[in-house]
Amino acid sequence: MNDLIPLLPKLWQASYETLYIVGLSLIFGGLGGLILGLGLYTTRSNSLFSNRPVFGVLNVLVNVFRPIPFIIFLAAAQPLARFVTGTGIGNTAIIFTLSLAAAFGISRIVEQNLLTVQPGVIEAARSVGASRSRIMLTLLIPEALGPLILGYTFIVVALVDMSAVAGYVGGGGLGTFAIQYGYRQFHPVVTWAAVLVIIVIVQLVQFLGNYLARKALRR
Amino acid sequence: MPLISLRDVTKSYPPSRRGGDVVHAVEGLDLDIEAGDIYGIIGYSGAGKSTLVRLINALEHATSGSILVDGDEVTRMKESELRRLRLGIGMIFQQFNLFNSKTVAGNVAYPLEVAKTPRADIAPRMAELLDFVGLSDKARNYPEQLSGGQKQRVGIARALATSPRILLADEATSALDPETTHEVLELLKRVNTEFGVTIVVITHEMDVIQTLATKVAVMDGGRIVEQGDVFDVFSKPTEASSQRFVSTVVRGVPSDAELVALRQRHPGRIVTLSFRDGNTSQGAVFSDLAQAGVAFELIYGGINDIRGRVFGHLTLALTGHDDAVDRALVTIANKVDVTEAPSHE
Numbered sequence: 001m002n003d004l005i006p007l008l009p010k011l012w013q014a015s016y017e018t019l020y021i022v023g024l025s026l027i028f029g030g031l032g033g034l035i036l037g038l039g040l041y042t043t044r045s046n047s048l049f050s051n052r053p054v055f056g057v058l059n060v061l062v063n064v065f066r067p068i069p070f071i072i073f074l075a076a077a078q079p080l081a082r083f084v085t086g087t088g089i090g091n092t093a094i095i096f097t098l099s100l101a102a103a104f105g106i107s108r109i110v111e112q113n114l115l116t117v118q119p120g121v122i123e124a125a126r127s128v129g130a131s132r133s134r135i136m137l138t139l140l141i142p143e144a145l146g147p148l149i150l151g152y153t154f155i156v157v158a159l160v161d162m163s164a165v166a167g168y169v170g171g172g173g174l175g176t177f178a179i180q181y182g183y184r185q186f187h188p189v190v191t192w193a194a195v196l197v198i199i200v201i202v203q204l205v206q207f208l209g210n211y212l213a214r215k216a217l218r219r
Numbered sequence: 220m221p222l223i224s225l226r227d228v229t230k231s232y233p234p235s236r237r238g239g240d241v242v243h244a245v246e247g248l249d250l251d252i253e254a255g256d257i258y259g260i261i262g263y264s265g266a267g268k269s270t271l272v273r274l275i276n277a278l279e280h281a282t283s284g285s286i287l288v289d290g291d292e293v294t295r296m297k298e299s300e301l302r303r304l305r306l307g308i309g310m311i312f313q314q315f316n317l318f319n320s321k322t323v324a325g326n327v328a329y330p331l332e333v334a335k336t337p338r339a340d341i342a343p344r345m346a347e348l349l350d351f352v353g354l355s356d357k358a359r360n361y362p363e364q365l366s367g368g369q370k371q372r373v374g375i376a377r378a379l380a381t382s383p384r385i386l387l388a389d390e391a392t393s394a395l396d397p398e399t400t401h402e403v404l405e406l407l408k409r410v411n412t413e414f415g416v417t418i419v420v421i422t423h424e425m426d427v428i429q430t431l432a433t434k435v436a437v438m439d440g441g442r443i444v445e446q447g448d449v450f451d452v453f454s455k456p457t458e459a460s461s462q463r464f465v466s467t468v469v470r471g472v473p474s475d476a477e478l479v480a481l482r483q484r485h486p487g488r489i490v491t492l493s494f495r496d497g498n499t500s501q502g503a504v505f506s507d508l509a510q511a512g513v514a515f516e517l518i519y520g521g522i523n524d525i526r527g528r529v530f531g532h533l534t535l536a537l538t539g540h541d542d543a544v545d546r547a548l549v550t551i552a553n554k555v556d557v558t559e560a561p562s563h564e
Contacts, residue, residue: 123312128309128310128329134333142321
């Protein structure tokens with residue numbers, strides 16, 4: 001316990017950095033994933049913008065990038081991160097790479113949840129003369145909102161997990177804290193403290209997600 | 220000029236797998252629907268009925284042929300023109316297809332928003348529509364809080380929001396119980412009489428046609444095999460495939476399986492007599508049989524009432540000398556339609 005007390009300020013700093021990395025990655029990756037997921041959903045056959053070639057390309061793109069283990073993706077995408085953000089290391093680089101990786105994962109979750117919307121509901125909207133883009137924005141997303149919120153909640157938890165390897169490219173956060181001050185210094189209590197904070201974060205996120213989804217689904 | 224006119228319309232789907240056959244959902248179909256009609260389209264499932272209605276509002280695009288709605292050629296319209304066309308054609312569905320993320324009011328308002336109705340005009344129009352379908356007190360409810368009949372009434376209010384001239388009803392009562400079906404059909408009748416909306420009803424239920432339609436077309440294999448006045452088509456179908464279908468939906472015609480069962484229970488020859496419109500009294504026919512020395516027993520039958528006009532089918536088992544039965548059948552054939560069930564020998 002005595003090992004931990006002097007490190008508490010660093011623990012709070014690391015918690016803040018984790019929230020910062022996860023929060024920004026959720027915004028960028030979430031938006032990218034939503035667009036990519038809408039693309040996958042609307043270009044499949046019998047959908048609003050059915051387009052076989054476009055769907056094929058998107059589908060392969062997602063399938064190629066999604067299964068790459070994140071720690072390898074982080075290394076492999078470093079030149080791209082440097083090109084886009086100007087730096088290959090630190091929190092900025094990890095936010096870029098994490099957003100990119102998350103977008104591919106989120107796109108599948110978005111696609112799956114949009115597929116739960118009854119095709120008849122889309123047909124009804126078309127039958128009253130709604131344009132395809134109006135249906136996509138004003139109907140499709142609201143109809144799937146409950147499951148989408150749960151999907152994004154799932155992704156936040158995954159982002160917390162993935163952000164823990166930020167230390168490999170010089171980023172901060174609870175993963176870096178746990179390895180640097182706990183594991184490498186032979187202070188298991190310090191590691192466990194980081195674990196505890198992560199558990200609290202995940203619980204809060206899941207609670208909030210469940211609450212919002214319940215509200216959206218009215219049950 | 221008819222309000223809706225289809226000429227030689229075909230809708231084909233590419234084969235579902237490589238080397239499969241092209242599917243013709245609708246094939247070389249001609250159809251005219253006059254303004255003010257309630258036009259029933261009836262047939263087995265898979266006959267192409269659902270595809271046919273979706274061609275009218277271009278939710279499905281015809282492979283070939285001409286589709287005129289109010290004089291405009293639908294098959295040549297661009298996407299933006301199709302959206303304007305659909306504002307003038309309401310549609311209701313078997314599964315209601317309400318927007319679950321919106322309240323009843325939100326569902327009804329949606330077409331008005333699509334039509335860019337001024338915000339101030341939406342609320343009064345919505346109130347009017349909900350009053351018409353009898354759901355004024357449900358405006359703030361969500362679809363899952365409504366019964367099936369209430370959902371379909373919301374569907375009707377939504378379909379009528381933009382004051383369309385045409386309403387397409389795709390098996391609109393098939394998911395409802397008989398009593399609720401009756402309520403919804405009465406409501407559709409009022410849509411026709413009070414607003415002058417032309418209604419195209421797709422159904423496989425005889426009751427719907429019987430209570431609602433003024434004209435009917437029987438569809439089979441992507442074609443219309445028979446069309447005309449409801450009473451004529453149901454009381455005396457002329458085409459073999461419509462006879463087959465009609466006999467499954469009208470009361471009083473035994474099916475082949477029922478005939479087999481009847482034959483096991485009754486000796487003698489089995490004939491079905493078809494009466495139409497009270498033109499022949501049944502008593503006259505029965506006394507002809509008695510005079511010819513033929514004993515008869517009534518073994519199956521039913522009477523159908525289509526908007527006050529009556530037709531019926533009675534199946535009799537006749538016993539007596541073969542000659543006497545033959546003579547009797549010739550005599551009564553002048554008065555009613557006689558169909559003799561083939562004996563199984």
